[in-house]
Amino acid sequence: MTTEPTAADAVGPEQEAVETALVETVVASFDHCPDPRLKEIMVSLTRHLHAFIRNVRLTEQEWAAGIDFLTEAGHITDDVRQEFILLSDTLGASMQTVNVNNVAYADATEATVFGPFFVEDSPRVELGGDVSFGAPGEPCWVEGQVTDTAGKPLAGARIEVWEADEDGLYDVQRDAGRRAARGHLFSDENGEYRFWGLTPTPYPIPDDGPVGKMLAAVGRSPLRTSHLHFMVSHPGARTLVTHIFPEGDPIMWKDSVFGVKESLIKRFEHQPAGTPTPDGRQLKTAWRRVRFDIVLAPAGA
Structure with a gap:
Protein backbone atom coordinates (compact mmCIF):
# COMPACT_ATOMS: atom_id res chain seq x y z
CA MET A 1 0.00 0.00 0.00
CA THR A 2 1.39 3.39 -0.97
CA THR A 3 0.42 6.81 0.34
CA GLU A 4 0.33 10.09 -1.49
CA PRO A 5 3.29 12.37 -0.70
CA THR A 6 2.49 15.41 1.43
CA ALA A 7 4.01 18.87 1.48
CA ALA A 8 5.88 17.86 4.60
CA ASP A 9 7.76 15.17 2.66
CA ALA A 10 9.61 17.87 0.68
CA VAL A 11 11.22 19.41 3.77
CA GLY A 12 14.99 19.04 3.86
CA PRO A 13 16.98 17.83 6.89
CA GLU A 14 18.14 21.29 7.94
CA GLN A 15 14.60 22.68 7.92
CA GLU A 16 13.36 19.54 9.69
CA ALA A 17 15.92 20.14 12.45
CA VAL A 18 14.82 23.78 12.90
CA GLU A 19 11.15 22.85 13.19
CA THR A 20 11.77 19.88 15.50
CA ALA A 21 13.93 22.02 17.79
CA LEU A 22 11.12 24.54 18.19
CA VAL A 23 8.65 21.82 19.11
CA GLU A 24 10.97 20.49 21.79
CA THR A 25 11.66 23.99 23.13
CA VAL A 26 7.96 24.71 23.52
CA VAL A 27 7.33 21.31 25.12
CA ALA A 28 10.18 21.90 27.59
CA SER A 29 8.56 25.18 28.64
CA PHE A 30 5.95 23.13 30.51
CA ASP A 31 8.51 21.15 32.54
CA HIS A 32 7.80 23.03 35.75
CA CYS A 33 4.01 22.94 35.50
CA PRO A 34 2.82 21.96 39.01
CA ASP A 35 -0.30 20.20 37.71
CA PRO A 36 0.60 16.86 36.06
CA ARG A 37 -2.68 16.61 34.17
CA LEU A 38 -2.41 20.18 32.85
CA LYS A 39 1.17 19.45 31.77
CA GLU A 40 0.05 16.30 29.95
CA ILE A 41 -2.67 18.21 28.11
CA MET A 42 -0.46 21.14 27.14
CA VAL A 43 2.38 18.94 25.91
CA SER A 44 0.06 16.81 23.82
CA LEU A 45 -1.75 19.87 22.46
CA THR A 46 1.56 21.47 21.51
CA ARG A 47 2.83 18.39 19.71
CA HIS A 48 -0.42 17.87 17.80
CA LEU A 49 -0.76 21.55 16.89
CA HIS A 50 2.80 21.76 15.59
CA ALA A 51 2.36 18.47 13.74
CA PHE A 52 -0.71 19.89 11.99
CA ILE A 53 1.06 23.12 11.03
CA ARG A 54 4.04 21.19 9.67
CA ASN A 55 2.01 18.49 7.93
CA VAL A 56 -0.07 20.90 5.83
CA ARG A 57 2.74 23.50 5.64
CA LEU A 58 0.34 26.16 6.89
CA THR A 59 0.89 29.60 5.37
CA GLU A 60 0.99 32.77 7.43
CA GLN A 61 -2.12 33.98 5.57
CA GLU A 62 -3.98 30.76 6.46
CA TRP A 63 -2.96 31.06 10.11
CA ALA A 64 -4.20 34.67 10.15
CA ALA A 65 -7.49 33.55 8.59
CA GLY A 66 -7.85 30.95 11.34
CA ILE A 67 -7.29 33.59 14.02
CA ASP A 68 -9.84 35.85 12.33
CA PHE A 69 -12.30 32.95 12.31
CA LEU A 70 -11.88 32.37 16.05
CA THR A 71 -12.10 36.10 16.75
CA GLU A 72 -15.39 36.29 14.86
CA ALA A 73 -16.66 33.27 16.78
CA GLY A 74 -15.88 35.07 20.02
CA HIS A 75 -17.62 38.26 18.93
CA ILE A 76 -20.87 36.48 17.99
CA THR A 77 -21.00 34.43 21.20
CA ASP A 78 -23.29 35.72 23.95
CA ASP A 79 -25.50 34.37 26.75
CA VAL A 80 -27.73 32.59 24.21
CA ARG A 81 -25.46 31.93 21.23
CA GLN A 82 -22.35 29.78 21.82
CA GLU A 83 -20.42 29.65 18.56
CA PHE A 84 -17.55 27.65 20.01
CA ILE A 85 -19.91 24.82 20.96
CA LEU A 86 -21.22 24.89 17.38
CA LEU A 87 -17.64 24.68 16.12
CA SER A 88 -16.84 21.80 18.45
CA ASP A 89 -20.06 20.03 17.42
CA THR A 90 -19.56 20.42 13.67
CA LEU A 91 -15.98 19.15 13.82
CA GLY A 92 -17.10 16.05 15.71
CA ALA A 93 -15.04 17.07 18.74
CA SER A 94 -18.08 17.23 21.02
CA MET A 95 -19.23 13.77 19.95
CA GLN A 96 -15.76 12.30 20.35
CA THR A 97 -15.49 13.78 23.86
CA VAL A 98 -18.86 12.19 24.65
CA ASN A 99 -17.56 8.82 23.39
CA VAL A 100 -14.39 9.06 25.48
CA ASN A 101 -16.27 9.97 28.66
CA ASN A 102 -19.21 7.59 28.29
CA VAL A 103 -17.62 4.20 27.79
CA ALA A 104 -20.13 1.48 26.89
CA TYR A 105 -21.36 -0.32 29.99
CA ALA A 106 -23.66 -3.35 29.80
CA ASP A 107 -26.91 -2.23 28.15
CA ALA A 108 -26.78 1.37 29.39
CA THR A 109 -28.40 3.90 27.06
CA GLU A 110 -25.88 5.56 24.77
CA ALA A 111 -24.97 9.21 25.21
CA THR A 112 -24.74 11.87 22.55
CA VAL A 113 -23.96 15.58 22.24
CA PHE A 114 -25.21 18.16 24.73
CA GLY A 115 -25.83 20.96 22.24
CA PRO A 116 -25.79 24.70 22.88
CA PHE A 117 -29.42 25.29 23.95
CA PHE A 118 -29.75 23.71 27.41
CA VAL A 119 -30.76 26.12 30.19
CA GLU A 120 -30.74 25.50 33.93
CA ASP A 121 -34.07 27.02 34.89
CA SER A 122 -36.53 24.78 33.06
CA PRO A 123 -40.03 24.58 34.57
CA ARG A 124 -41.08 21.48 36.45
CA VAL A 125 -43.99 19.51 35.03
CA GLU A 126 -45.89 16.71 36.72
CA LEU A 127 -46.02 13.25 35.19
CA GLY A 128 -48.23 13.45 32.12
CA GLY A 129 -47.77 17.21 31.90
CA ASP A 130 -47.04 19.23 28.78
CA VAL A 131 -43.55 20.64 28.29
CA SER A 132 -44.45 22.47 25.08
CA PHE A 133 -45.94 25.44 26.97
CA GLY A 134 -47.60 26.69 23.81
CA ALA A 135 -44.69 26.21 21.40
CA PRO A 136 -45.92 25.37 17.89
CA GLY A 137 -45.75 21.78 16.69
CA GLU A 138 -47.46 18.42 16.48
CA PRO A 139 -48.25 16.98 19.94
CA CYS A 140 -46.23 13.92 20.92
CA TRP A 141 -46.76 11.60 23.89
CA VAL A 142 -43.44 10.40 25.31
CA GLU A 143 -43.21 7.63 27.88
CA GLY A 144 -40.76 5.11 29.26
CA GLN A 145 -39.05 3.70 32.31
CA VAL A 146 -35.73 4.53 33.94
CA THR A 147 -33.77 1.55 35.29
CA ASP A 148 -30.23 0.60 36.20
CA THR A 149 -28.29 -2.00 34.23
CA ALA A 150 -29.63 -4.76 36.46
CA GLY A 151 -33.18 -3.80 35.50
CA LYS A 152 -34.04 -2.18 38.83
CA PRO A 153 -36.49 0.72 38.41
CA LEU A 154 -35.03 4.06 39.48
CA ALA A 155 -37.63 6.12 41.30
CA GLY A 156 -37.13 9.88 41.47
CA ALA A 157 -34.80 10.11 38.48
CA ARG A 158 -34.65 13.69 37.24
CA ILE A 159 -35.47 13.90 33.55
CA GLU A 160 -34.68 17.15 31.73
CA VAL A 161 -36.11 17.46 28.22
CA TRP A 162 -35.78 20.22 25.63
CA GLU A 163 -36.37 20.57 21.90
CA ALA A 164 -36.91 22.95 19.02
CA ASP A 165 -40.42 23.86 17.88
CA GLU A 166 -41.85 23.12 14.43
CA ASP A 167 -40.11 26.22 13.06
CA GLY A 168 -36.73 24.81 14.10
CA LEU A 169 -36.22 27.33 16.89
CA TYR A 170 -35.55 26.89 20.59
CA ASP A 171 -37.32 29.17 23.04
CA VAL A 172 -34.13 31.12 23.82
CA GLN A 173 -33.72 31.91 20.13
CA ARG A 174 -37.11 33.61 20.13
CA ASP A 175 -36.93 35.28 23.55
CA ALA A 176 -34.07 34.78 26.00
CA GLY A 177 -36.46 34.89 28.96
CA ARG A 178 -39.16 32.62 27.57
CA ARG A 179 -39.40 28.95 28.52
CA ALA A 180 -41.20 26.62 26.11
CA ALA A 181 -40.59 23.15 24.67
CA ARG A 182 -38.47 22.35 27.70
CA GLY A 183 -39.04 21.20 31.25
CA HIS A 184 -38.10 18.65 33.88
CA LEU A 185 -39.96 15.89 35.69
CA PHE A 186 -39.24 12.96 37.98
CA SER A 187 -39.85 9.25 37.48
CA ASP A 188 -42.45 7.60 39.72
CA GLU A 189 -41.97 4.75 42.20
CA ASN A 190 -41.74 2.28 39.30
CA GLY A 191 -39.18 4.39 37.46
CA GLU A 192 -41.78 5.32 34.86
CA TYR A 193 -42.21 8.73 33.27
CA ARG A 194 -44.56 10.32 30.74
CA PHE A 195 -45.16 13.74 29.26
CA TRP A 196 -46.50 15.61 26.26
CA GLY A 197 -43.97 17.29 24.02
CA LEU A 198 -43.63 18.05 20.32
CA THR A 199 -42.83 15.75 17.42
CA PRO A 200 -39.22 16.62 16.55
CA THR A 201 -38.47 18.20 13.16
CA PRO A 202 -35.18 18.87 11.32
CA TYR A 203 -33.66 22.31 11.64
CA PRO A 204 -30.39 24.06 10.82
CA ILE A 205 -27.91 24.95 13.50
CA PRO A 206 -27.38 28.74 13.57
CA ASP A 207 -25.48 29.25 10.32
CA ASP A 208 -25.28 33.04 10.05
CA GLY A 209 -21.88 33.15 11.77
CA PRO A 210 -18.37 31.83 11.12
CA VAL A 211 -19.35 28.17 11.66
CA GLY A 212 -22.06 28.51 9.03
CA LYS A 213 -19.56 30.06 6.63
CA MET A 214 -17.18 27.17 7.28
CA LEU A 215 -19.89 24.59 6.51
CA ALA A 216 -20.83 26.39 3.30
CA ALA A 217 -17.18 26.62 2.23
CA VAL A 218 -16.68 22.86 2.58
CA GLY A 219 -20.03 21.89 1.05
CA ARG A 220 -21.73 20.64 4.20
CA SER A 221 -25.32 21.15 5.30
CA PRO A 222 -26.08 22.87 8.63
CA LEU A 223 -29.15 20.65 9.18
CA ARG A 224 -29.58 18.61 12.31
CA THR A 225 -31.52 15.39 12.30
CA SER A 226 -34.86 15.73 14.14
CA HIS A 227 -34.33 15.01 17.82
CA LEU A 228 -35.58 15.36 21.38
CA HIS A 229 -32.98 16.08 24.09
CA PHE A 230 -32.80 14.23 27.41
CA MET A 231 -30.59 14.64 30.45
CA VAL A 232 -31.29 12.00 33.10
CA SER A 233 -29.72 11.85 36.55
CA HIS A 234 -30.13 9.73 39.68
CA PRO A 235 -28.00 9.29 42.81
CA GLY A 236 -25.40 6.60 42.24
CA ALA A 237 -25.82 6.67 38.46
CA ARG A 238 -23.81 8.22 35.66
CA THR A 239 -25.69 11.25 34.35
CA LEU A 240 -26.91 10.58 30.83
CA VAL A 241 -27.09 13.26 28.14
CA THR A 242 -28.71 11.94 25.00
CA HIS A 243 -31.31 12.44 22.24
CA ILE A 244 -33.85 10.27 20.49
CA PHE A 245 -34.28 10.50 16.72
CA PRO A 246 -37.44 9.68 14.73
CA GLU A 247 -37.16 6.65 12.50
CA GLY A 248 -37.14 7.57 8.81
CA ASP A 249 -35.83 11.10 9.20
CA PRO A 250 -34.41 12.15 5.80
CA ILE A 251 -31.37 13.85 7.37
CA MET A 252 -30.43 11.02 9.77
CA TRP A 253 -26.75 10.07 9.20
CA LYS A 254 -25.99 13.46 7.64
CA ASP A 255 -26.57 15.12 11.02
CA GLU A 262 -28.49 3.46 15.88
CA SER A 263 -29.78 2.62 19.36
CA LEU A 264 -31.29 6.09 19.73
CA ILE A 265 -33.47 5.90 16.60
CA LYS A 266 -37.05 5.39 17.75
CA ARG A 267 -40.43 4.90 16.11
CA PHE A 268 -42.66 7.92 16.60
CA GLU A 269 -46.00 6.29 15.81
CA HIS A 270 -48.50 8.43 13.92
CA GLN A 271 -51.93 8.71 15.55
CA PRO A 272 -54.80 10.05 13.38
CA ALA A 273 -56.95 12.89 14.67
CA GLY A 274 -59.52 11.57 17.11
CA THR A 275 -57.39 8.64 18.31
CA PRO A 276 -57.84 8.26 22.10
CA THR A 277 -54.81 9.53 24.01
CA PRO A 278 -53.16 7.68 26.94
CA ASP A 279 -54.32 10.32 29.44
CA GLY A 280 -57.72 11.16 27.97
CA ARG A 281 -56.60 14.44 26.46
CA GLN A 282 -58.90 15.55 23.65
CA LEU A 283 -57.00 16.28 20.45
CA LYS A 284 -58.62 17.34 17.19
CA THR A 285 -55.36 17.00 15.29
CA ALA A 286 -53.02 14.12 14.50
CA TRP A 287 -50.40 13.33 17.12
CA ARG A 288 -47.58 10.88 17.74
CA ARG A 289 -46.35 8.66 20.53
CA VAL A 290 -42.96 7.19 21.32
CA ARG A 291 -41.52 4.96 24.03
CA PHE A 292 -37.99 5.52 25.26
CA ASP A 293 -36.78 3.25 28.05
CA ILE A 294 -33.66 4.62 29.70
CA VAL A 295 -30.93 2.51 31.31
CA LEU A 296 -28.39 4.35 33.48
CA ALA A 297 -24.85 3.11 34.06
CA PRO A 298 -23.48 3.25 37.61
CA ALA A 299 -21.54 6.34 38.63
CA GLY A 300 -17.87 6.02 37.83
CA ALA A 301 -18.44 3.35 35.16
Missing part, protein backbone atom coordinates in the same frame (compact mmCIF):
# COMPACT_ATOMS: atom_id res chain seq x y z
CA SER A 256 -24.35 18.20 11.09
CA VAL A 257 -23.00 17.40 14.56
CA PHE A 258 -22.60 13.61 14.14
CA GLY A 259 -24.91 12.88 17.08
CA VAL A 260 -26.98 10.00 15.68
CA LYS A 261 -26.54 6.47 17.08
